[in-house]
Amino acid sequence: MSETTLLIGSRGSHLAKAMVREFLAPLRTAHPHITFKQRTIMTSGDKDRVSSLQALGKSLTSIFATQVEEALLRGEVDIAVHSLKDLPTTPTPRTFLAVTPVREDPRDALTGTPWEGLPAGARIATSSARRIAQLAHLRPDVTTVPIRGNVPPRLRTTREMGLHGCLLASSGLRRLGMGGEIGTDMDPDLYPPSPAQGVLGVQIREDDRHLADLLAPLHDPATHAAVTAERALLAELHGGCSVPVGALATVEGDRLRLVAQVTALDGTTAVRTTRTGPATDPVDLGKRSAIALLEQGAEHILSQIRDTK
Missing domain, CATH: 3.40.190.10 (Periplasmic binding protein-like II)
Known part of the structure; x- marks a missing residue:
């Protein structure tokens, strides 16, 4: 990385490129002295567009994010832009989510x-x-x-x-x-989306945390609180983006409202909860919501899904 050029890595799809354009627009305004260049990286999910996600036999994280993360860790790009819902709740070693940009429509x-x-x-x-x-x-x-x-x-x-x-x-x-x-x-109270849907995952190397200051103009506290609650719930359920967990948090004043649902693959059973908590403690809200789902039988649904993989 030179002092005036930053390389942005992403998948090569039209949508991934649109996401990078969205990401770069405010940065170019905030930092006109920096040249931002985009590099596209072909992922496993992009190479195989025929097989079902289940037939590929991998987590969506490995299908859509691993190669981009590897390019970041090799120093081939300085910043990786993902769909946040494709990233695991446990960070990949030596990486760091720098900022949480404002969310697009999550539904x-x-x-x-x-x-x-x-x-x-x-x-x-x-x-x-x-x-x-x-x-x-x-x-x-x-x-x-x-x-x-x-x-x-x-x-x-x-x-x-x-x-x-x-x-x-x-x-x-x-x-x-x-x-x-x-x-x-779709009404998110009846049909909650994937946790973190509509949010960009902006990833940097752990030893490049100084880039977080440069990216700070993109950070949206309300979006950050919402997706932190959603991803805390997902982590507590030990789920991923390939299991039927839906969750959406919204900031209402100084409170955070989280609706979440776990649904059996055949649709016959669903457990759901709607809870609120202080926006300053989204992790607690996510964990409490997950516990409420587990108490209603979510673990039985999730264990059946794990047994079929």
């Missing part, structure tokens, strides 16, 4: 047919275990069809197959300028 979105207009037996595209489970819980008559790949090809395939819609992150569609594809933004 899931149904493209195509609006939710209220879905007919009996509708066919919906998604490969996410959480989305499949929650959809089966809310609408057991609906059939899910696995589709992988970048957002535009998924939408194209959904139309070509004559499906009623596709479930995706609203943030991804909006970042790609494709918000017009959204038929319904």
Whole structure:
């Protein structure tokens, strides 16, 4: 790294590049004397866009983040930009999450047919275990069809197959300028998204913590409190982004409200909780919410999922 150039690493998808552009816009304004260059890194998940996430037999972290993290640790890039939901709750050794930028829309979105207009037996595209489970819980008559790949090809395939819609992150569609594809933004109280959905994970090397000062203009305390609670819950449940745990925290004044749900893969069982706590202690709220879910039977659901892997 020179004094005037910083290399930003990310996946090579259109969405990952859009996320980096979003990340860099305020930095270039705040630091006009620094040259920021983007480097794309091909990940396992980008190379195989056909197999289902479950068939790949890896955690989503290893599929979508490992190669980017390795490039960061080798010094090939100075900052790694991820989707925070793809990163484990336990930091990779020698890395550090520098800042938490303001969150995009955290909700899931149904493209195509609006939710209220879905007919009996509708066919919906998604490969996410959480989305499949929650959809089966809310609408057991609906059939899910696995589709992988970048957002535009998924939408194209959904139309070509004559499906009623596709479930995706609203943030991804909006970042790609494709918000017009959204038929319904799903109610997070009924259909809580993945923990940290819509948030950028800005990762630096542990020994480069001075970069955190440079990145400070991007930090959003409200988003940080929310995702800290969500990820604390996920850590307490010993879950990851490939298990059907949904959670969304929102700041309401000086309080933090967290809604969370664990859903059986077949949708037959779901346990949920809604709790509040001081925004200054999001970790406690996340842990208490996880304990409440476990007391309702979440461990039985999660253990069954682990046994199938």
